[in-house]
Amino acid sequence: MxxxxxxxxxxxxxxxxxxxxxxxxxxxxxxxxxxxxxxxxxxxxxxxxxxxxxxxxxxxxxxxxxxxxxxxxxxxxxxxxxxxxxxxxxxxxxxxxxxxxxxxxxxxxxxxxxxxxxxxxxxxxxxxxxQHDSRQLVDAEHQRDVLDAYVQATTVRQQVADAHARVLALRARERELEQRRQDATRRADYLRFVVREIEDVNPVLGEDEALDGDIRRLSHAEELQGLAAQAAAAISGDDRAALTQLASVRRALASLTRIDPDLERLQAGFDAAVYALDELASELEQYADTVEADPQRLRTLERRRDLLLGVLRKYGPTMEEVIATGATSRAELELVENGTLDLAAIGEARAAAEGALAEAAAELTRLRQTGALKFGRAVSQLLPELGMREGGVEVQLVPLDHVGASGAEAISFVAALNAGSERRPLSRIASGGELSRVMLALSTVLAQLQxxxxxxxxxxxxxxxxxxxxxxxxxxxxxxxxxxxxxxxxxxxxxxxxxxxxxxxxxxxxxxxxxxxxxxxxxxxxxxxxxxxxxxxxxxxxxxxxxxxxxxxxxxxxxxxxxxxxxxxxxxxxxxxxxxxx
Structure with a gap:
C-alpha cells in the first residue's frame, strides 16, 4: 500500500x-x-x-x-x-x-x-x-475492456489480436502476389523478349568501360607504339639521351662529396633519379613492344561494344541497371510459371492462421459468455446500495460479421436503473450521477479480482x-x-x-x-x-x-x-x- x-x-x-x-x-x-x-x-x-x-x-x-x-x-x-x-x-x-x-x-x-x-x-x-472513467463507461471499447478484465481474458485477447494481425498480413501478401502474377501474365511476352535480349548479350558488370579502353588502344596502336619508343630513346637511346647527358652531373657530385662528405645525400638523390629514369625507359620499351595493330580484334571489340550499347540504350543507362532489369524480368516470369504454387503455399498458411484465429476467438467468446452473466449480476447486486433499488445491469455480446482483432463480438452494457424502464445502452439512459454510481459498482466488482x-x-x-x-x-x-x-x-x-x-x-x-x-x-x-x-x-x-x-x-x-x-x-x-x- x-x-x-x-x-x-x-x-x-x-x-x-x-x-x-x-x-x-x-x-x-x-x-x-x-x-x-x-x-x-x-x-x-x-x-x-x-x-x-x-x-x-x-x-x-x-x-x-x-x-x-x-x-x-x-x-x-x-x-x-x-x-x-x-x-x-x-x-x-x-x-x-x-x-x-x-x-x-x-x-x-x-x-x-x-x-x-x-x-x-x-x-x-x-x-x-x-470522473473520466464514468464518461468512458458509455464507450463500447471501454465496456469490452472492463468485461475482459473481469473474466481475466487479457492473454487470450492478445492471442486473438496476434492471430488476426497474422491473418491480415497473409491476406495482404496473397493479394499482392496474385496482383503481381496477373500483371506478369499480361506482360509475359514483353518480359520474355527482355530476358532473351539481355541474356543473348550476357553483359558483365564493368565490361563496357573495359571495352572502351581496349578499343581506344587498338585504334591508336601505331601512334602509341611510336610515342613510347620515342620517349624511351630520349632517355637512354644514344649519346644525346638524358642518361648519357647526366654522366657529367655524376662526376661533379662525386668531386663535391670527396671535398664535403655532408653532400652524400645529394649523391643518393641523384642515384635514385637516374634509377627511376632507367626503369621508365625499360617500361616504355616493353610497352612499345606489346602494342600491336590488330584490325580484326578491333572489329570484334567494336561489334561487342555495339551490342552493349544497344541494351544500355534500352535498359540502362548503366550496366548495373541493365543486369538488374534482366533479373527483375526473370523473377516476374517465374511468377507466371511458379506463382500458382506460391499462392497455394500462402493460401495454406493463411487458412491455418484463420483457423488459429477462429480457435482463439472461440475461446475468448467462451470466456466472455461465461463471465458476462456473472458480472452483470455482481454489478446489479450493488446498485440497490447506491440508491438504485430497481436497477440492473446486463452485459450483452453482439456477434460481429467477421472476427476482428478484439474477437468475434461487440460488448454492450445495457441497464434499467429505474422501476418500469426498459433495458437500454448506458449511453442512452444514464445521468451523470447514475453513471458515477454504476462506475463505482463496476470498480468495486473488479477490485475483488485486482x-x-x-x-x-x-x-x-x-x-x-x-x-x-x-x-x-x-x-x-x-x-x-x-x-x-x-x-x-x-x-x-x-x-x-x-x-x-x-x-x-x-x-x-x-x-x-x-x-x-x-x-x-x-x-x-x-x-x-x-x-x-x-x-x-x-x-x-x-x-x-x-x-x-x-x-x-x-x-x-x-x-x-x-x-x-x-x-x-x-x-x-x-x-x-x-x-x-x-
Whole structure:
C-alpha cells in the first residue's frame, strides 16, 4: 500500500508530505484547494506523461516521491528482480522529477529507470478511477475492456489480436502476389523478349568501360607504339639521351662529396633519379613492344561494344541497371510459371492462421459468455446500495460479421436503473450521477479480482448526495476492507466514513499561494465535516450534525478497518496533524 506521498514544487504546491494509512483515506477541501493537483502528482509518479508546466513557478524542478509497503507482493518482487531493481526490505520508493525545461527522470529504490518501467511498476501498485472513467463507461471499447478484465481474458485477447494481425498480413501478401502474377501474365511476352535480349548479350558488370579502353588502344596502336619508343630513346637511346647527358652531373657530385662528405645525400638523390629514369625507359620499351595493330580484334571489340550499347540504350543507362532489369524480368516470369504454387503455399498458411484465429476467438467468446452473466449480476447486486433499488445491469455480446482483432463480438452494457424502464445502452439512459454510481459498482466488482493494493477514486461521487452519498461511502468503506482506498470527495457523507481523513487547503506565504495538507482528527475533523455539510462550522448545531454523521460513519471503525490502518494514522488526540515538509 501507499504509505507516504511527498510532493515538491508541483504547480502551487511548495512542499507537502501526505501520510496515508490502510483502509479508507478520504481527501477533502474547498474547491480549488489543490486536491486534483495531488492526484495529478500521483499520476506523474506512476509514469503518466508530464510537462514543464507542472513545475512550480520560479523553481527549477518538480518532484514526487512515493513510499510503498510491499510486504505481501511477492509477484511484484519477482518483477523488480527481473528488471534489476533491488527490493531487499519491505518498502519500495518511487521517485519522479521534471525540470522546468521539460526533462524527466525517474528512480525506483535509487536505481534510475525509464518512464515505461516506472509506469509498469506503478500499475502494480495503484489503480486510479476518475470522473473520466464514468464518461468512458458509455464507450463500447471501454465496456469490452472492463468485461475482459473481469473474466481475466487479457492473454487470450492478445492471442486473438496476434492471430488476426497474422491473418491480415497473409491476406495482404496473397493479394499482392496474385496482383503481381496477373500483371506478369499480361506482360509475359514483353518480359520474355527482355530476358532473351539481355541474356543473348550476357553483359558483365564493368565490361563496357573495359571495352572502351581496349578499343581506344587498338585504334591508336601505331601512334602509341611510336610515342613510347620515342620517349624511351630520349632517355637512354644514344649519346644525346638524358642518361648519357647526366654522366657529367655524376662526376661533379662525386668531386663535391670527396671535398664535403655532408653532400652524400645529394649523391643518393641523384642515384635514385637516374634509377627511376632507367626503369621508365625499360617500361616504355616493353610497352612499345606489346602494342600491336590488330584490325580484326578491333572489329570484334567494336561489334561487342555495339551490342552493349544497344541494351544500355534500352535498359540502362548503366550496366548495373541493365543486369538488374534482366533479373527483375526473370523473377516476374517465374511468377507466371511458379506463382500458382506460391499462392497455394500462402493460401495454406493463411487458412491455418484463420483457423488459429477462429480457435482463439472461440475461446475468448467462451470466456466472455461465461463471465458476462456473472458480472452483470455482481454489478446489479450493488446498485440497490447506491440508491438504485430497481436497477440492473446486463452485459450483452453482439456477434460481429467477421472476427476482428478484439474477437468475434461487440460488448454492450445495457441497464434499467429505474422501476418500469426498459433495458437500454448506458449511453442512452444514464445521468451523470447514475453513471458515477454504476462506475463505482463496476470498480468495486473488479477490485475483488485486482492484485493492485491501492485504489484511488477521484471524485467518482459527482452528481450524488443525501442518502445515496451515504451509501456510496459505505461501499467505498467495504472495498477498503481488502484494499487501501484513497477517495477525493466533496461529500460529508463520504468524509465521515473515512478511517483516515486529510484536508487540503490553500495558504499564502507572503505574495505566494501554496497548497498544504492536514490530517484531521477529533474536533478538527468535526469542523471539516461541518464545513462540508454547508453549515456554519462555528455553530454548535452544525457541529452536532457533524458529530452525529461521524458517529454513524465510525460505528464500525474498529471492526472494519484493516490492520494496516494503524500504520501512519493520525494520533487519537491532538486535533490535527499537518503534512510534513519534504
Amino acid at each position: 501507499l504509505v507516504e506521498l511527498r510532493i515538491r514544487n508541483v504547480a502551487v504546491i511548495d512542499a507537502v508530505t501526505l501520510p496515508l494509512a490502510g483502509g479508507l483515506n478520504v481527501l477533502t477541501g474547498e474547491t480549488g484547494a489543490g486536491k486534483s493537483l495531488i492526484i495529478g502528482a500521483l499520476g506523474m509518479l506512476l509514469g503518466e506523461r508530464t510537462a514543464a508546466d507542472r513545475v512550480r513557478s520560479g523553481t527549477e524542478k518538480a518532484s514526487v516521491e512515493g513510499v510503498f509497503d510491499i510486504r505481501t507482493q511477492s509477484a511484484l518482487r519477482r518483477l523488480l528482480d527481473e528488471r534489476g531493481i533491488e527490493a531487499d526490505d519491505d518498502l519500495l520508493v518511487l521517485k519522479r522529477e521534471v525540470s522546468s525545461a521539460g526533462r524527466s527522470r525517474a528512480w525506483i529504490n535509487g536505481s534510475t529507470v525509464t518512464a515505461a518501467v516506472l509506469a509498469e511498476i506503478g500499475a502494480r501498485l495503484v489503480s486510479v478511477h476518475g 492484485q493492485v493494493p491501492t485504489l484511488v477514486f477521484d471524485e467518482v461521487d459527482a452528481g450524488v448526495g443525501g442518502a445515496v452519498a451515504w451509501q456510496v461511502g459505505a461501499l467505498m468503506r467495504r472495498v477498503a476492507s481488502h484494499h487501501q482506498v484513497l477517495a477525493i470527495s466533496h461529500l460529508a457523507q463520504i468524509g465521515a466514513r473515512a478511517h483516515h481523513h486529510i484536508v487540503v487547503h490553500k495558504s499564502a506565504v507572503g505574495t505566494v499561494t501554496t497548497s498544504d495538507t492536514t490530517v484531521v482528527t477529533d474536533d478538527a475533523r468535526v469542523v471539516e465535516i461541518a464545513r462540508m455539510l454547508g453549515g456554519d462550522a462555528d455553530r454548535e448545531v452544525s457541529r452536532a450534525h457533524a458529530r452525529e454523521l461521524l458517529h454513524r460513519g465510525g460505528e464500525d471503525v474498529a471492526a472494519a478497518a484493516p490492520a494496516e490502518a494503524d500504520e501512519g494514522a493520525a494520533p487519537r488526540r491532538g486535533g490535527q496533524r499537518r503534512g510534513k515538509p519534504v
